Amino acid sequence: MALNRKIAYIDLTSGKIEIKSIPLEVRRKFIGGRGLDAYLLYNHAKKGCDPLGPDNPLIISGGILTATLASATARTHIMAKSPLTGLLGSSNMGGFFAPELAWAGFHHLVIRGQAEKPVYLFVHDGEIEIRDAQDLWGQTTTETQWSIREELADEEVKSLVIGPAGENLVRFANVMTGIKNSGGRTGMGCVLGSKNLKAVAVRGSQDIQIAHPVEALEYNKRFIDQITSSKVNQTQGALGTPFIWGATNSWGGIRTRNFQYNQLEYADDVEPERIDEIAEETIGPYHMTGCFACQVHCRAQYKIPSGPYAGKYDEGPEYTSQGAFAGEPDCKSAETVLTGNHLVNQYGVDNLEIGSIISWAMELYELGILTREQTDGLDLRFGNDQALLEMVHRICTRKGWLGDTLADGGVPASEKIGKNSFDYLIQVKGMSNLHSDERATPALALNIATSSRGSDHLRSRPAIDLYHLPEKVLRKIYSSPVAYDGPLSSEHTSYQGKAWQVFWQENCYMAVDCLGICKYHTLFLGTTLPNFEDWPKVIYYNTGLEFTPREIWDVAERGNMIERLFNLREGLTRDDLKKGDTLNHRYFDEPCRRGAPDVVGRKIDRDKFTKMIDEFYQHKGLDPKGDPKPETLLRLGLENEPSHLV
Amino acid sequence: MAQKILKIEHEKCTGCRLCELVCAVWHHHVSNPARSRIRIVKWESEGVYVPMACQQCEDAPCAAACPAKALSRNQETGRVELDYDKCIGCRTCVSVCPFGAMHFVPIDRKVIKCDLCDGDPQCVRFCEVKAIEFVDEGDLGRHKGREAARRIHSADKKAAELQSG
Numbered sequence: 001m002a003l004n005r006k007i008a009y010i011d012l013t014s015g016k017i018e019i020k021s022i023p024l025e026v027r028r029k030f031i032g033g034r035g036l037d038a039y040l041l042y043n044h045a046k047k048g049c050d051p052l053g054p055d056n057p058l059i060i061s062g063g064i065l066t067a068t069l070a071s072a073t074a075r076t077h078i079m080a081k082s083p084l085t086g087l088l089g090s091s092n093m094g095g096f097f098a099p100e101l102a103w104a105g106f107h108h109l110v111i112r113g114q115a116e117k118p119v120y121l122f123v124h125d126g127e128i129e130i131r132d133a134q135d136l137w138g139q140t141t142t143e144t145q146w147s148i149r150e151e152l153a154d155e156e157v158k159s160l161v162i163g164p165a166g167e168n169l170v171r172f173a174n175v176m177t178g179i180k181n182s183g184g185r186t187g188m189g190c191v192l193g194s195k196n197l198k199a200v201a202v203r204g205s206q207d208i209q210i211a212h213p214v215e216a217l218e219y220n221k222r223f224i225d226q227i228t229s230s231k232v233n234q235t236q237g238a239l240g241t242p243f244i245w246g247a248t249n250s251w252g253g254i255r256t257r258n259f260q261y262n263q264l265e266y267a268d269d270v271e272p273e274r275i276d277e278i279a280e281e282t283i284g285p286y287h288m289t290g291c292f293a294c295q296v297h298c299r300a301q302y303k304i305p306s307g308p309y310a311g312k313y314d315e316g317p318e319y320t321s322q323g324a325f326a327g328e329p330d331c332k333s334a335e336t337v338l339t340g341n342h343l344v345n346q347y348g349v350d351n352l353e354i355g356s357i358i359s360w361a362m363e364l365y366e367l368g369i370l371t372r373e374q375t376d377g378l379d380l381r382f383g384n385d386q387a388l389l390e391m392v393h394r395i396c397t398r399k400g401w402l403g404d405t406l407a408d409g410g411v412p413a414s415e416k417i418g419k420n421s422f423d424y425l426i427q428v429k430g431m432s433n434l435h436s437d438e439r440a441t442p443a444l445a446l447n448i449a450t451s452s453r454g455s456d457h458l459r460s461r462p463a464i465d466l467y468h469l470p471e472k473v474l475r476k477i478y479s480s481p482v483a484y485d486g487p488l489s490s491e492h493t494s495y496q497g498k499a500w501q502v503f504w505q506e507n508c509y510m511a512v513d514c515l516g517i518c519k520y521h522t523l524f525l526g527t528t529l530p531n532f533e534d535w536p537k538v539i540y541y542n543t544g545l546e547f548t549p550r551e552i553w554d555v556a557e558r559g560n561m562i563e564r565l566f567n568l569r570e571g572l573t574r575d576d577l578k579k580g581d582t583l584n585h586r587y588f589d590e591p592c593r594r595g596a597p598d599v600v601g602r603k604i605d606r607d608k609f610t611k612m613i614d615e616f617y618q619h620k621g622l623d624p625k626g627d628p629k630p631e632t633l634l635r636l637g638l639e640n641e642p643s644h645l646v
Numbered sequence: 647m648a649q650k651i652l653k654i655e656h657e658k659c660t661g662c663r664l665c666e667l668v669c670a671v672w673h674h675h676v677s678n679p680a681r682s683r684i685r686i687v688k689w690e691s692e693g694v695y696v697p698m699a700c701q702q703c704e705d706a707p708c709a710a711a712c713p714a715k716a717l718s719r720n721q722e723t724g725r726v727e728l729d730y731d732k733c734i735g736c737r738t739c740v741s742v743c744p745f746g747a748m749h750f751v752p753i754d755r756k757v758i759k760c761d762l763c764d765g766d767p768q769c770v771r772f773c774e775v776k777a778i779e780f781v782d783e784g785d786l787g788r789h790k791g792r793e794a795a796r797r798i799h800s801a802d803k804k805a806a807e808l809q810s811g
Contacts, residue, residue, distance in 0.1 A: 069668070142691060208677040224774065283693065284657065286658050
């Protein structure tokens with residue numbers, strides 16, 4: 001049964017391993033996945049602990065539905081205190097790792113301490129071994145995975161690994177599994193590196209009993225039909241996420257030249273159709289692949305068509321790579337995007353963060369804030385593809401003054417670079433923004449400002465706000481499972497009711513992260529996709545647990561509040577530019593210069609934005625400072641945290 | 647009645663393994679790929695995924711090698727069937743199957759093989775990209791021929807285009 005999957009506590013300093021059951025009470029309160037990770041982090045991390053020290057617990061998990069018949073139950077969640085932000089570290093990835101972990105008997109691994117020499121964990125059918133990884137140190141992400149398979153003589157082993165970037169303690173190093181599935185954000189790979197933990201390998205063949213198998217199969221079929229009939233998923237399945245980049249660029253929502261423009265011009269070579277053409281030419285007509293049990297298959301396969309890495313196989317690129325290696329640095333070459341994507345995958349580094357931070361450095365260089373001496377002679381201007389890729393190498397290997405400086409993340413780098421460099425850094429809570437430009441979309445601006453892991457689009461973004469849906473449709477979506485009769489607006493430039501939409505989406509995304517399913521299988525990009533009303537049956541048929549839609553909402557709200565509590569404990573304050581719920585001044589001061597007529601000239605209105613935050617805090621049950629009201633904690637059953645239930 | 651078999655076009659497979667999951671749930675009511683009768687063999691570094699399942703061979707090596715005569719071809723359905731009352735669990739079938747499609751499950755110490763889900767193969771039902779289809783056995787070649795013909799046709803067309811400059 002899903003419910004008998006265990007938590008393992010692994011201490012890398014002492015080598016001690018403890019395996020515990022997950023009490024039903026904990027399941028009912030947090031369900032699993034990210035929600036339970038947040039509870040474990042809040043309970044097991046000491047206030048103010050060093051993110052790179054032995055006291056920072058690294059938590060790796062699957063959701064309650066992982067490997068069951070709920071469609072796309074592929075997601076692995078990784079949590080720790082972030083070495084990039086000093087706040088919540090949290091990352092989520094697809095692939096095949098989490099199902100294998102569940103078949104091996106576990107839902108959560110809590111890894112503490114620090115190994116003396118490089119090690120990796122091998123988790124298999126209820127057992128956990130700490131194994132020597134000195135030979136693996138220095139290997140790329142894929143080399144590491146294949147080496148582990150060779151060592152264990154088992155091609156079916158799935159591993160979550162770090163590459164050289166994680167070993168070199170690049171603060172935004174990621175963890176990876178497979179060719180390109182990445183737990184990209186908040187530097188979780190850096191935490192593995194600090195623990196001398198090169199990888200976690202898993203292999204499982206234990207039964208997960210399906211509570212009501214006949215019903216689960218039939219409902220799953222219906223679920224899949226709902227998911228594959230969505231137009232947006234059909235497009236994802238044909239072009240992958242690059243299609244989102246293309247659509248967003250067309251109306252002017254793509255950061256260009258760091259934050260100087262909001263649209264990449266003459267971008268034909270990096271448009272989704274061109275990327276798809278390259279995939280077709282280098283792989284063939286069937287070049288889309290996917291994660292475990294998913295029918296959306298949004299990931300392209302390709303070989304780099306030209307240049308020094310010509311012929312190298314990789315997967316993606318996601319739209320984040322178009323942002324990182326095209327829009328933000330103002331480069332316009334498919335070869336650069338596909339090569340950059342390959343490099344970040346091999347080094348194991350967050351493409352989104354590295355792209356954003358290099359573009360920032362490019363702007364500083366053009367402004368003279370960074371000198372040619374500081375770049376070690378590199379002509380780091382916008383549009384210089386070679387300099388862009390060279391910086392990827394330098395950051396991941398901490399080569400040169402600038403490579404080493406940027407590897408520490410934007411905020412520490414701005415302190416080292418000095419002058420007014422921080423004013424140009426597009427970040428929230430110390431984490432760089434996605435390549436998207438939110439100046440014309442207040443709902444999206446609120447989303448990145450308040451996201452629990454720093455600027456982020458996957459924590460509360462009401463992406464459907466861009467569709468101009470009739471108010472009636474919006475009301476139907478956003479009035480369930482909790483009644484809402486406040487304002488809602490179909491207009492994406494409006495500030496009306498956006499706080500509620502962001503609050504609703506925040507709970508929706510937390511819920512899927514607890515279940516362990518992908519966001520393309522919920523109300524993220526498609527309005528007809530499953531959400532609160534559809535999940536009780538999936539949970540019941542697969543696990544036997546009964547939840548009402550409202551109860552799932554409550555679990556999500558509780559999970560989000562625990563993340564908030566963690567951030568507050570680590571120093572979040574509302575208006576702190578480096579640790580708060582606010583945006584870089586450029587959002588308020590510099591209007592959009594390109595894009596559709598209703599986008600040009602737009603910027604965020606500071607007063608209206610402040611009011612939106614007030615409203616958002618009210619929905620969450622926070623006081624105007626952003627702290628939870630006592631009655632909110634009581635309502636969510638969090639008045640006694642940390643409660644150490646497990 | 648025409649007998650039907652699985653038609654597998656591995657180029658179309660996305661490697662998602664939903665077929666393995668539904669196979670195990672349909673037969674055993676559990677999620678566990680070790681209990682699946684269909685398995686996706688992967689070369690991830692090249693992006694190649696190949697679903698492997700029983701071919702229901704006409705002259706089946708598993709049946710020929712079985713010392714207990716537990717495996718036999720059902721002439722009516724065209725399926726190679728396993729009789730658990732006769733099976734002695736010697737795993738000879740596992741070692742002789744040229745496709746690696748016979749599996750021994752250590753949990754309950756039994757051999758398993760594809761039984762085409764009694765005529766409604768779940769792997770086919772759930773494969774959205776149609777990498778696995780259930781077709782009349784006589785049509786297998788016809789499908790393949792049609793695809794090959796299309797390739798030749800488009801190659802000819804391309805050649806003609808090149809010639810006309």
